[in-house]
Amino acid sequence: MYMSDDLKNSVIFARGELNPYGKYFTGTSYLNMLSLEGVVMGNVTFEPGCINNWHIHKADKGGGQILLVTGGRGWYQEEGKEPQELHAGDVVNIPAGVKHWHGAAKDSWFVHISVEVPGENKSNEWLEPVDSDDYKKLK
Numbered sequence: 001m002y003m004s005d006d007l008k009n010s011v012i013f014a015r016g017e018l019n020p021y022g023k024y025f026t027g028t029s030y031l032n033m034l035s036l037e038g039v040v041m042g043n044v045t046f047e048p049g050c051i052n053n054w055h056i057h058k059a060d061k062g063g064g065q066i067l068l069v070t071g072g073r074g075w076y077q078e079e080g081k082e083p084q085e086l087h088a089g090d091v092v093n094i095p096a097g098v099k100h101w102h103g104a105a106k107d108s109w110f111v112h113i114s115v116e117v118p119g120e121n122k123s124n125e126w127l128e129p130v131d132s133d134d135y136k137k138l139k
Helices: 005-010 132-136
Strands: 029-035 041-046 055-058 065-078 084-087 091-094 100-104 110-116 123-126
Touching (some): 055 100, 100 110
Antiparallel strands (some): 029 041, 065 110
């Protein structure tokens, strides 16, 4: 699937390679690690309809994740809350311990920079896929 010229021209960082965590995604995503020192950051590109599984960023102290949306249209949802539509310029702060998912809308590429908030004894727990019927209801 090809990215529209509008979105392609707005992308700041290279798309990167196929995401090595792809087994935790429905659809195809790409990862370009921007920093592995100090604050870990990666540019994640989702093809239309690609979302990740529910997951939790764990830490004994600090931790969590920040999403800096740079292109396209996507979704973010925390367990027990309504999904939020995301667009370029949106910022999502995800505290450690919050079960959530994020990814592209069905009809749009979606690009965000994922920032790992520094913390102690951090880990990521990948969980079940998002219910496909729930995702299909999103516009």
